[in-house]
Amino acid sequence: DAKTTQPPSMDCAEGRAANLPCNHSTISGNEYVYWYRQIHSQGPQYIIHGLKNNETNEMASLIITEDRKSSTLILPHATLRDTAVYYCIVRVGGGSEKLVFGKGTKLTVNP
């Protein structure tokens, strides 16, 4: 089972920041937080991941709380193409461990 809790859906206005929360209160010290998204029925797409420090790349920022029990994915300027299901996943950073997908958050970006 997924070890994370996410709201089932969120809306965001085009051009505004989208902030997607995730709770992972049982995360272990060696588990990373990964974010993926799935646009329509396409294959999941990697967005970002982190252990305990905040991370930023060309797609998004990841803010992880100090106790690591929750995190927020930030899309700074959402576009219509960011409409997708966003998955927050915790995974040990080693070996060939699988990703366990939950139901994710359906983000709808409105014009």
Added chain:
Amino acid sequence: EPEVTQTPSHQVTQMGQEVILRCVPISNHLYFYWYRQILGQKVEFLVSFYNNEISEKSEIFDDQFSVERPDGSNFTLKIRSTKLEDSAMYFCATTQQGTNEKLFFGSGTQLSVL
């Protein structure tokens, strides 16, 4: 960005028939996975494969399923005798190293069992 290629994009088959789904991993990737997604449901892990062996498999991956990398490039998923409930989108994913690496997913094969 490099891509994982899956063929065919759509496969229609009769119940009881064998199907083979194919995946071309990114060239220097070493870890391979199959996932599936039944319409409207979660993405589910099937199997992981490394060094020509299955590393882990889920309860879904029963004796009707098998994987192999026959020629060192293609990574295949075979369903020996398809059932109606095997109808799903099947995704291949690969990663360069298992440690702290992102998985690259293919665009999927939509399998329809009639």
